[in-house]
Amino acid sequence: MQKVCFIVGEDSFEKFMMSGILGTTGAALDTEMHFFFTFFGLNLLKKSFRPKVAGMPFPMKRMAAGMFKAKMKKYGVEDMWGLIKDAVQDGKMKLYPCEMTMSLMGIKREQMWEFVEDPVGAASFLEMAEGARIVSL
Amino acid sequence: MADVTLNALGKKCPMPILLTKKELNKMSSGQTLELIVDDKGALKDIPAMVNTTGNELVSTNESDAEIRFVIKKA
Numbered sequence: 347m348q349k350v351c352f353i354v355g356e357d358s359f360e361k362f363m364m365s366g367i368l369g370t371t372g373a374a375l376d377t378e379m380h381f382f383f384t385f386f387g388l389n390l391l392k393k394s395f396r397p398k399v400a401g402m403p404f405p406m407k408r409m410a411a412g413m414f415k416a417k418m419k420k421y422g423v424e425d426m427w428g429l430i431k432d433a434v435q436d437g438k439m440k441l442y443p444c445e446m447t448m449s450l451m452g453i454k455r456e457q458m459w460e461f462v463e464d465p466v467g468a469a470s471f472l473e474m475a476e477g478a479r480i481v482s483l
Numbered sequence: 484m485a486d487v488t489l490n491a492l493g494k495k496c497p498m499p500i501l502l503t504k505k506e507l508n509k510m511s512s513g514q515t516l517e518l519i520v521d522d523k524g525a526l527k528d529i530p531a532m533v534n535t536t537g538n539e540l541v542s543t544n545e546s547d548a549e550i551r552f553v554i555k556k557a
Contacts, residue, residue, distance in 0.1 A: 374504035422494030
């Protein structure tokens, strides 16, 4: 089976949607999609976190996320966390938080979605990525 | 006539792919699915999905308003 591994180090709305769209689509293509969340990317795994649009100028970052979401809803794109949860439960998409940066950033496992995998370290991620394509988001 | 029809009109990437895969998972081998979409991206995306998952694209019919695919489950 094909495998693609992603490193997610930022917490913008764009990076979240890119991860979600590519991850769920890859899973539908029967490809193993592994995501390694580190540094600010870890914020995306928190249930309470609402990502903002990095590409927008300062006062519009939060509003733009709402506007993009409303537009995507019109395109029939369902709630992204719901789609991701389905892909994880199908066993094709996996979300791994980075252990060391979790303590660095003060982020706890309990703050994250239940379907996130147990935290791993750099070596575990690299072992998992052996022979696979690695994409840094 | 296809065994199952999926209407994904008005839906854009990644929904046509995700909904088609969900539907195919429910079907049995040899059954056919007719998919109706109007997202032009699906013209390339659906064949890519059908190929990588080992299913068969039986036909593609494109008109101004919509694209109709018939997919046979492997």
